[in-house]
Amino acid sequence: MTSNTRVVVIGAGLAGVRLARRLGELGVPALLVGDEEHPPYNRVLLAEVLAGRYAPEVISLPEPERLLRARITGIDRAGRTVSRADGPPIAYDTLVLATGANPVLPPLRALFTADHQLPWGVHAFRTLDDCLALSEAVRPGVRAVVIGGGLLGVSAARALAVRGAKVVLAQQAERLMERRLDPDASGLVRRHLTDLGVEVHTECRVRDMRCVAGAVRSVELADGYVLDADLVVLACGVRPRTGLAAEAGLAVHDGVLVDDELRTSDPHIHAIGDCARHDGTVYGLAAPALEQADLLAELLAGDADSRYRGTRSLTRLTLTGPGSPFDLAAFGETEARPGDDVVRLTDATRGTYRKVVVRDDRLVGGVLVGELGTVGALARAWEGAEPLPDDGPLLHLLTNDGGS
Numbered sequence: 001m002t003s004n005t006r007v008v009v010i011g012a013g014l015a016g017v018r019l020a021r022r023l024g025e026l027g028v029p030a031l032l033v034g035d036e037e038h039p040p041y042n043r044v045l046l047a048e049v050l051a052g053r054y055a056p057e058v059i060s061l062p063e064p065e066r067l068l069r070a071r072i073t074g075i076d077r078a079g080r081t082v083s084r085a086d087g088p089p090i091a092y093d094t095l096v097l098a099t100g101a102n103p104v105l106p107p108l109r110a111l112f113t114a115d116h117q118l119p120w121g122v123h124a125f126r127t128l129d130d131c132l133a134l135s136e137a138v139r140p141g142v143r144a145v146v147i148g149g150g151l152l153g154v155s156a157a158r159a160l161a162v163r164g165a166k167v168v169l170a171q172q173a174e175r176l177m178e179r180r181l182d183p184d185a186s187g188l189v190r191r192h193l194t195d196l197g198v199e200v201h202t203e204c205r206v207r208d209m210r211c212v213a214g215a216v217r218s219v220e221l222a223d224g225y226v227l228d229a230d231l232v233v234l235a236c237g238v239r240p241r242t243g244l245a246a247e248a249g250l251a252v253h254d255g256v257l258v259d260d261e262l263r264t265s266d267p268h269i270h271a272i273g274d275c276a277r278h279d280g281t282v283y284g285l286a287a288p289a290l291e292q293a294d295l296l297a298e299l300l301a302g303d304a305d306s307r308y309r310g311t312r313s314l315t316r317l318t319l320t321g322p323g324s325p326f327d328l329a330a331f332g333e334t335e336a337r338p339g340d341d342v343v344r345l346t347d348a349t350r351g352t353y354r355k356v357v358v359r360d361d362r363l364v365g366g367v368l369v370g371e372l373g374t375v376g377a378l379a380r381a382w383e384g385a386e387p388l389p390d391d392g393p394l395l396h397l398l399t400n401d402g403g404s
Contacts (some may be wrong), residue, residue: 006091010072011098012040015273015289020064024296032064035071038128044286046131047155051162075248077266101238101274106230110209120215122232123163125156137231140164145219146233149176152237158319161196168199168227170206180315182334185367190325240275240282252271260307262296272296286311312383329375332365333357362389
């Protein structure tokens with residue numbers, strides 16, 4: 001690819017910023033287009049801003065050389081241009097979609113006001129604007145209901161509790177973070193939130209909200225139980241932003257379909273990050289987005305041999321607050337299948353829990369809560385996907401805190 005090739009990247013999140021900066025380092029100028037008013041920021045750290053641990057400017061990302069703030073409204077594949085809400089079209093030779101994901105909003109009867117806005121006090125938790133609005137509204141004693149008990153909901157509930165809110169977390173599944181943690185680890189997360197004063201309800205579905213004069217006043221569960229609420233946080237997951245791709249006629253499933261070169265069904269358009277679906281998987285995590293950005297930068301800079309084979313990503317969460325931090329990490333399959341070998345080490349006094357799952361002499365997953373000194377060694381053994389030696393290294397991996 002020549003240095004004057006026009007590479008346009010839509011989306012100024014982690015993936016888009018990383019790609020634009022890497023291309024610049026490799027001598028391929030790129031125009032990054034983002035639609036948020038704020039400078040690019042690390043979305044992973046929004047909960048720390050809400051908790052008051054970081055100021056918003058602390059989570060800013062280094063900006064690439066060329067950044068345009070604009071809302072892209074369409075893609076003209078034949079003419080190789082993108083249109084924007086305010087300004088002339090932008091030409092490209094190579095277009096990269098890094099459009100991220102939108103929050104999933106639950107199907108509540110009173111979710112929107114007559115002018116199709118969220119009622120006062122009801123917030124999604126996806127953008128810095130969402131975070132700043134919540135930060136302005138929260139105060140000691142405010143009654144907050146968090147809907148959703150995944151990674152985002154747990155982080156939001158913890159942050160609000162640290163700020164002094166009276167928090168209730170409502171989770172439809174039978175346990176917290178059920179997609180990433182086994183029951184024992186999930187129970188420790190619940191205990192940590194409870195110790196912070198969070199009231200946790202699992203196996204409950206939120207059915208409705210009651211609003212007065214456009215402001216939320218309570219949340220009703222499916223069993224009729226009513227939770228008083230001054231604030232409601234919608235943390236029900238995210239959905240890839242595929243609207244631009246679909247309207248342009250690109251192949252879309254639950255994400256924009258890409259091949260091992262992160263190329264869409266149009267050879268001049270690529271997709272990375274939360275909006276991309278590779279080999280049946282939409283990751284929705286930071287590590288795969290960054291890996292995809294780095295690999296695509298190499299491809300666009302002329303490395304014809306680079307191929308994306310998927311990311312074996314590790315989920316890590318640190319919950320700060322009164323007392324010592326609460327750390328957890330999970331990777332791969334944390335639930336065993338019939339015939340799998342499972343090794344667990346639990347120390348109730350120290351509040352630690354370590355578990356690994358082995359299948360056909362290979363480490364296929366694990367979860368650690370508390371002290372994470374072994375996570376590096378375990379993750380490397382899992383990522384390598386090689387048969388484990390016969391000299392019993394698992395116990396060593398689980399207990400050797402120098403392994404990270």
